[in-house]
Amino acid sequence: MNTRMDAILKKLPSFVDQIKSIKEVIISNIVLIGQTPAPTFHEEARTEIFLERLSDAQADYCSTDDYNNPIGIILGKSGGAKPPIFVVAHMDTFFNADLGHNYVIRKNSITGPGILDNSLGIGVLASMPIILRKLKLAFESDIVLAGVTQSIGTGNLQGIRRLLNTWDDPIRGAVIIEGADLGRLSYYSEGIIRGEITCNVSVPEDGEHRYKHNAILILNEVIDEILAMELPQRPRARVIIGKFNGGFKHGVIALNARLGFEIQSNSDDMVKRMYHEMMDIVEGIGHEHRVDLKLNIISNLYPATLKYKHPLVKSTVAIMKRLGLKPASHSSESELSVFLTQNIPAVTLGITDGKNVHVEQATMKIDPMFTGIAQIIGTIMAIDSGVCDEK
Amino acid sequence: MKSNWLNTNTFHHSEFKEIELLVKKKEKKNLTISLCLPTLNEEKTIAKEIIIMKSELMTRFPLIDEIVVVDSGSSDNTLDIAQSYGAEIYEASNILPHLKESTGKGENLWKALYITKGDIIIYLDADIKNIHHRFAYALLGPLLLNDKIKYTKAFYDRPISTDQQKIRATGGGRVTELIIRPLFSLFFPELTQIIQPLSGEYAGFRDLFEKIPFPIGYGVETSMILDIYEKWGIDVMAQVDLDRRVHRNQDTKALGRMSFVILKTFLNRIEGLEKIKLNTDLFNEMIQYKQTSGEYQADIYKIKDHERPPMITVPEYCEKFNRHL
Known part of the structure; x- marks a missing residue:
């Protein structure tokens, strides 16, 4: 590991409590966005509220692309000299719009349809500008926060495919965020x-x-x-x-x-x-x-993979271990594969633990979420420090 | 009915979405604002209300100064959860404990006047499944932007949440349409302009709440409207469309008991106003029937019809808030 990576690892544990100190803001985003139904091909209402929350969080640019993928950008310090880093979560869920999407929050859990797949991911994505400000972090690269539509099932990852097909410039690396499980590290797709x-x-x-x-x-x-x-x-x-x-x-x-x-x-x-x-x-x-x-x-x-020895994978493993997580690698047939097939280094990470992921009573734990968010921030920092730039 | 109140004093929440403007008005007028959530076994919904209000109207925009939960003796984890998310929690029985003990929503609202600090108090039911911060800021909007308005009340579509989590397109508001609106039409036609007089979400100035009595139970919303109307007229009131509120469904028997209390409160009020003369005492028990093993049995519900006097008549309150009768 280089010295920049060492510095990142040193800071990481302190992030957890700092992120926890704004838990109301993060949970509000998860709930307010997640309670807006978004069955695949009908993500408009959720897209609108996601952009509203992203704008409220003071992302530098908020807009949709021509495929209705909502996107926010946090401008980097390099003024475009460094390619952007993508942070991506899918917008759509398995549940119909006529189902009540009202979540129940308890002392250490949130329960409701789609909470782990992927209201949590989208809520954290919308909170990212606030979290980064709280941690006083600024990056060389622009951070592109992309909620992607038409991901699941017959959606066939159309949102991310279209976004990357129309994005002309190089991309430095990507982190795909999913609700569950904490410790998940996907870097290959079958x-x-x-x-x-x-x-x-x-x-x-x-x-x-x-x-x-x-x-x-x-x-x-x-x-x-x-x-x-x-x-x-x-x-x-x-x-x-x-x-x-x-x-x-x-x-x-x-x-x-x-x-x-x-x-x-x-x-x-x-x-x-x-x-x-x-x-x-x-x-x-x-x-x-x-x-x-x-x-x-x-x-x-198509199958695509990063090698385990790829600097992004190695750095992410180090980040997870530093936060006390045990990385569990498995294949991910999601946005990850679209990035990897275009030779963009990327990993998929889970944010927290939970149960009943794909049923109406899906439940996420709140406390582990702050560690999960810290690992995402650490991975963005690692990419910004240049781990994906190495050939 | 000549009043044009429905047109002039009815608002939509979207008119107040510039929360920053509301904060500026609040600061300019040097006001403080308290949010009170009365509870009884609300562990499924209380956290969400506190989190969203705290995040949006305290952390992001300093519109609300405190969130206070006043509980009637929950047997579930309501208070524990509320405290874990940073609300101030009180058991109603521990507030002004020397007074004769009573339990009920109205009791919680009344005692909240003693423990909250705000010049404006927002009361929100704690069982709102689709809580959004508009429930608070939209009720504050008219109070902060219009000097004549002292009390605001919510109205909305009322889908009902069933056990299967399916939302029915219609339903709710039965007590309003079958009891309140006919009574208002008979005695106070001007008040029929209030779309949902029984809604549990309202806000107002302390100066106003402290001068009216509070029935301890279901009758509190009805009596509040009648008392404000009689003392200050309809023009100090406004209503705000909050679009949609998902709430728990109540069975017909429960609504019957609620209607009984409201009718009794109403009759007592209009007799006090000398609009009618009752030549008999009203009974205090709602009698319903249930069938058990093929036989009908009376199911008697004893009504708590105690009423708290205006808070400004309580010496401890006057001392704490430097008030004089």
């Missing part, structure tokens, strides 16, 4: 193909047959054949069956069904091979039963 297999059984014009095909049973055959696929130990590869729905009611044969899956591998060739194999399965079973069976791709990502 290749994925996320898709859906749909089965629709047509009703004959001359009326329904008593024993017609059942769409759920046909998809069951598909699942059986997917599970029978031979997968290698290396490169690592797997298929996750993540969603399933179909049918009308208990006593009626299901005429349609839908299966959501994801192929994951650290080899792009393997992802493609598995995809073609699944296409063969779908076409075969569809032909055999003469039903409308289709496989549609929702999104895909």
